[in-house]
Amino acid sequence: MSTGQIGFGTAAARLMARDLRIALRRSGDSLLPLGFFLVVTTLFPLALDPELSLLRDIAPAALWVGALLSSLLALDLLFRDDGQDGTLEQLALCGQPFAGLLLAKTAVHWLLTGLPLVLVAPLAAIALGAPYGAMPGILAALLLGTVALSLIGAVGAGLTMSLKRNGSLLALLVLPLAVPVLIFGARATALAIAGEPLSAPLYLLGAMVVLAATLVPWALAAAVRIGLE
Amino acid sequence: MAWVWFHRFGSPPHFYRLATRLCPWFGWSALLLCVAGLIGGLGFAPADYQQGDGFRIIYVHAPAAWLSLMVYVVMASSAAVGLIWRMTVAHAVAASCAAIGASFTAVALLTGMLWGRPMWGTYWEWDPRLTSELLLLFLYLGYMGLRNAIDDLGRADRASALLAIVGVVNVPIIHYSVTWWNSLHQAPSVMKFGRPTMPASMLLPLLAMLAGFTCYFVTLLLIRARAEVLRRERSAHWIATALAPPAGSGTGTGTDQSAGSAGGVPA
Amino acid sequence: MMKFFAMGGYAVYVWPSYALTAVAVILNVLWARSALRTARREALRRLAGARPAATVPYEVRT
Numbered sequence: 001m002s003t004g005q006i007g008f009g010t011a012a013a014r015l016m017a018r019d020l021r022i023a024l025r026r027s028g029d030s031l032l033p034l035g036f037f038l039v040v041t042t043l044f045p046l047a048l049d050p051e052l053s054l055l056r057d058i059a060p061a062a063l064w065v066g067a068l069l070s071s072l073l074a075l076d077l078l079f080r081d082d083g084q085d086g087t088l089e090q091l092a093l094c095g096q097p098f099a100g101l102l103l104a105k106t107a108v109h110w111l112l113t114g115l116p117l118v119l120v121a122p123l124a125a126i127a128l129g130a131p132y133g134a135m136p137g138i139l140a141a142l143l144l145g146t147v148a149l150s151l152i153g154a155v156g157a158g159l160t161m162s163l164k165r166n167g168s169l170l171a172l173l174v175l176p177l178a179v180p181v182l183i184f185g186a187r188a189t190a191l192a193i194a195g196e197p198l199s200a201p202l203y204l205l206g207a208m209v210v211l212a213a214t215l216v217p218w219a220l221a222a223a224v225r226i227g228l229e
Numbered sequence: 230m231a232w233v234w235f236h237r238f239g240s241p242p243h244f245y246r247l248a249t250r251l252c253p254w255f256g257w258s259a260l261l262l263c264v265a266g267l268i269g270g271l272g273f274a275p276a277d278y279q280q281g282d283g284f285r286i287i288y289v290h291a292p293a294a295w296l297s298l299m300v301y302v303v304m305a306s307s308a309a310v311g312l313i314w315r316m317t318v319a320h321a322v323a324a325s326c327a328a329i330g331a332s333f334t335a336v337a338l339l340t341g342m343l344w345g346r347p348m349w350g351t352y353w354e355w356d357p358r359l360t361s362e363l364l365l366l367f368l369y370l371g372y373m374g375l376r377n378a379i380d381d382l383g384r385a386d387r388a389s390a391l392l393a394i395v396g397v398v399n400v401p402i403i404h405y406s407v408t409w410w411n412s413l414h415q416a417p418s419v420m421k422f423g424r425p426t427m428p429a430s431m432l433l434p435l436l437a438m439l440a441g442f443t444c445y446f447v448t449l450l451l452i453r454a455r456a457e458v459l460r461r462e463r464s465a466h467w468i469a470t471a472l473a474p475p476a477g478s479g480t481g482t483g484t485d486q487s488a489g490s491a492g493g494v495p496a
Numbered sequence: 497m498m499k500f501f502a503m504g505g506y507a508v509y510v511w512p513s514y515a516l517t518a519v520a521v522i523l524n525v526l527w528a529r530s531a532l533r534t535a536r537r538e539a540l541r542r543l544a545g546a547r548p549a550a551t552v553p554y555e556v557r558t
Contacts, residue, residue, distance in 0.1 A: 155395060159388050163378050172374055173392065176367040176399070179360075219395055222312075226387045271500075282504030289517040329524055336520045340513040347509050445521065452528040456535035468539050 011096045012104040019108040023077075030112040033074035037117050040066035041124040052129035059128035060189035064182050066124070067117055067142060071149040072171055074113035075157040078105065079224065083161050089228055099217035102224060106154045106216075114146030130193050137192025137202075144205040145185040151212040152177050158223030181208055239316040241458045242467035248451040255448040262441030269434030277431075284431075286344040291435060292442035293337040297365060298400055300330035300446060304372075305397040308390030317461045318454070320386035323393060324376065325453030329446060331369035338362060361402050368396040382461060 023030050044062040045055055082088045082105075091101050121142050122135050130138065156174035163169065188201035237243050270288040277284040304326035311319035341359065342352045353359065372389050379385035427435070462468060503510045 159375060159392055160378070162384075169371075169374050169378055172367065173371045176364040176371065177395065179364055180402075215395075219391060223388065223391050226384060226391065229384055276504060281506060282502075283506035283509060285503065285506075286510055286513045289513050293517060293520075328527065332520050332524060336517055339516055343509045343513045343516075347506055449524055449528050452532050456528075456532040459532075459535040459539040462539070463542070469543055472536055472540055 008096055008100055011094075012100060015091070015101055016104050016108045019105060020111070023108070023112050029077055030074075030116070033070040033113045034116050034120060036073050037066045037070040038120065038124060040069055041128065045128065056129040056193060059125060059130050059193060060186040062128055063121060063125060063138070063142070063189060064145070064186045067121075067146060067185075068149060068175075068178060068182055070117060071113065071146065071153055072167070072174060074109070075153045075170060075174070076167070077113070078109050078154060078157045079161045079227075083224075083227065088224060092225060092228060098225070099221040102154070102158075102220045103213075103217045106150055106220070109154070110147055110150040114150050118142045118146055131195070133195060134189075134192040137198050138189050140202055141185050141188035141192065141198070141205060144202065144209050145181050148181045148205065148209045148212050149178055151209070151216040152181070155216055155219045155223055158220050158227060161224065161227035181205065184208070239314070239318045241318055241462055241465070242471060244318045245455055245458055245467075245471055248455050252448055252451045255444045255451065259441050259444035259448055262437050262444060266434045266437030266441055269437060270431075274431045274434055275428075280348055283344070283347050286340055288434060288438050290337060290340040290344055292438045293333045293340060294362070295439055296442050296446055297330055297334035297337050297362065298404065299443070300326050300333065301365060301369070301393075301397065301400055303450075304330060305393040305400075308393040312387060312390045312394075317386075318458060320390065321457035321461060322450065322454050323390060324386070324457045325450050327369055327373050327376070329449050329453075331366060331373065334362065334366045334369060338366065357402075361399060365399055368392075368399060372396070 041062050044058060048054065048058070079088065082091075092098050118139060121138060125134065125138050126132075153174050156170050156177075159173060160170050184201040184204045188198045188205065191198035191201065238247070266288060270285060274285070276282050304323050307319045307322040307326070310316055311323060338359070341362075345354070346352050372392055375392055376385045376389045379388055459468065501507060501511075
């Protein structure tokens, strides 16, 4: 990518295409968080009495804890390889808006790890006893929630980029910031399962996504720059 | 004109000297205010209509909670100043805040639990204020963990500064959570706009304790910040004159009097 | 006097709260002072190691 000779849109598109190509070549990396999500949500019925009415009560919790944990697991993929081989430095120096490029990388990361989770979630939800009518609500909540989690987690990943594999520190940093998403997402899912209108938590989730999308690029660029020093 | 003051304050030797001079003042103020508050709160304030003498926990719980929030704001603000103006003194101040804030957040949570048990019947409730206060503790621990994990001091300063700024959004959530949501926790009776709803005999000792704990925090900050500033200065000349006891001068080793126990239990 | 200690029956909640706060207050003071002592020691050691002459007080242009 040469400096300033192509527009930001083209640069971002090329970056996203590159990331997608690399990730699809090593598809195992992206499927791992998905598998983790399915395993975690399966653990709940196994650990509890697998009676569907009881499972239905904990289904929101199981789905969201699974989503949160698997997104934490997936964050490793975001900056580690590119940070190590110098790509991130090149991106920082190439003259394109660094925050925008990092936002593009986070978008691809969500496409690879968050979106599959959203698509697979109905299966897990049915396994946990959720009624079919709840699916649109569950999908909407998880769609918004995984986007917010990817954005928030990206900041944590940027801050811990240069450290040795320290997953527990990343969790400690990300979880307090992710808790509001968890609370409202689980609330929305619970309302969906109960068949009640869930516009209130959904609007709040949407507001969180907008807030994150506005503030995260700045924080992310600053964090990665610090990590690259 | 104000900018000159601001940048002089950011000069490490000036800050060190100022901190050494101011420390005893804040220390003794803290001691006096807390003793006065304790005498007023434990001795003179009447028992509460509903809670009896149990309400007196407020005289330690409220200052600890106030400290937990205020210290985070100080930490985040000085972190921001350090990032924007690249001021080592500001980073030193931010680093000093973390341990103090974390310990008093824990005190606030634990004294809150001890207060909640007789009054609400439960040690814990997952209501907005308690939950966000617990999250504040995790934010402090994450900040300290991140600092610890990064070896280079300058980079640790900058990364943890960013984290502190990102987490500051939690502070208004904690403070306003009791008004935004129907919460088990008591509605704000002191720090709200308009006149507080406590009688003066209960309120004045509380204000004294709040002021006393604030002075206590400043005292601790002035001690720790000096240590942090020393860590960040390589082999600067000023350290030699500041630390070695020079002839005829009041500053130097041995004059950092700080308050002793400022919140002890009266016999 | 005993009435004061009994705190209207809430003593088991009130006094441990005060004790806990006092412990936190005292520990923080001790910890802060120890940090300053260590930092001073380290700084002096760095100075002595780097430039032995620097530990002699002399006029500093600030």
